[in-house]
Amino acid sequence: MCVCLSVCVCLSVCVSQCVCVSQCVCVSVCVFCLITDSGVAADQGQVLVVVTAAVGGFSLLVILTLFFLITGRCQSFIKAKRKSDDKRRDRFQNVLPVPGIKTYVDPDEDPTQAVHQFTTEIDPSRIRIERVIGAGELGEVCSGRLRTPGEKDIPVAIKTLKGGYAERQRRDFLREASIMGQFDHPNIVRLEGVVTKSTPVMIVVEYMENGSLDSFLRHHDGHFTVVQLVGMLHGVASGMTYLSDMGYVHRDLSARNVLVDEGLVCKVSDFSPSRVLEDHPEPAFNTMGGKIPIRWTAPEAITYRKFSSASDVWSYGIVMWEVMSYGERPYWEMSNQDVSYNEGYRLPVPMGCPVVLYYR
Numbered sequence: 001m002c003v004c005l006s007v008c009v010c011l012s013v014c015v016s017q018c019v020c021v022s023q024c025v026c027v028s029v030c031v032f033c034l035i036t037d038s039g040v041a042a043d044q045g046q047v048l049v050v051v052t053a054a055v056g057g058f059s060l061l062v063i064l065t066l067f068f069l070i071t072g073r074c075q076s077f078i079k080a081k082r083k084s085d086d087k088r089r090d091r092f093q094n095v096l097p098v099p100g101i102k103t104y105v106d107p108d109e110d111p112t113q114a115v116h117q118f119t120t121e122i123d124p125s126r127i128r129i130e131r132v133i134g135a136g137e138l139g140e141v142c143s144g145r146l147r148t149p150g151e152k153d154i155p156v157a158i159k160t161l162k163g164g165y166a167e168r169q170r171r172d173f174l175r176e177a178s179i180m181g182q183f184d185h186p187n188i189v190r191l192e193g194v195v196t197k198s199t200p201v202m203i204v205v206e207y208m209e210n211g212s213l214d215s216f217l218r219h220h221d222g223h224f225t226v227v228q229l230v231g232m233l234h235g236v237a238s239g240m241t242y243l244s245d246m247g248y249v250h251r252d253l254s255a256r257n258v259l260v261d262e263g264l265v266c267k268v269s270d271f272s273p274s275r276v277l278e279d280h281p282e283p284a285f286n287t288m289g290g291k292i293p294i295r296w297t298a299p300e301a302i303t304y305r306k307f308s309s310a311s312d313v314w315s316y317g318i319v320m321w322e323v324m325s326y327g328e329r330p331y332w333e334m335s336n337q338d339v340s341y342n343e344g345y346r347l348p349v350p351m352g353c354p355v356v357l358y359y360r
Helices: 012-017 044-095 111-118 167-180 213-219 226-246 273-277 299-304 309-324 336-341 355-359
Strands: 024-026 030-033 127-135 140-147 153-161 191-195 201-206 258-260 266-268 285-287 290-292
Touching: 111 167, 127 153, 153 167, 167 191, 167 201, 213 258, 213 309, 226 266, 226 309, 299 309
Parallel strands: none
Antiparallel strands: 024 030, 127 140, 140 153, 153 201, 191 201, 258 266, 285 290
């Protein structure tokens, strides 16, 4: 029989070139006869060489074909795996904090460590108190000067903790500093440092020349353009966006808790939750778990005490109304009960406020 190791087919040309009657061995053309009718074998050495070469060539062809197929498959697998790993890494990076972006840490987890980690201790000899500008249950707020390392005095506001305090009061007092020390934004009041190793205990912050936003607007009623008022609101929004990105919920945003500097830059302040529960300047509505300022608080926070960045957005809406009305009291003389029960009530357009801004 004819043994073909390629696509060669033994036709008449093959038979004509063979001296034997039987079919010949074919590689690409007919070469030698394998068996004759008379049983006489052709030269076995030549046949062996041809067959060996043919088998070797065919085997090499098969090996090369398999090699390229396997190599191609491997490269495709590697590319697919690399793409999958890249997607997995991207998802992982979306979950983990991005380097350079901080996340708020609750100081209640370790109050003492938080003070050391997030605040700077100031030598009291560098502080000069000038006058009292406010007072509260725990102490006084004074204006003064702070001598910086470059020997330059800068204006500061100084909160002092009066003597005879309990340890809990001291911890609550310094908690605000531990919170403020984590923030660094042009629309957040900056913490300069604290005094904890001597008495009185102090919190030193940047001085805001124009005081609280609500009082400032009442004293300058009608003096600003809509563009200037919107600029103030933009500053508050920028500061609150930063806090939200940090994972911090303010809970007590209002115009009285926004301070204004000499350049009309508005900065969010008052990061002491104890004020919301204990000595809030506005009448507060007593609910299970403490007191909250009803006029600035979202309905779900009033009902379920669920505070979030969304409830801060509600409070910001009330601040917008305060600014455009030049510091008017939200809901005027309505009682807290009426405010809390009338969830569908909407504050009217402030006088002088563009309607398009109100409904936007």
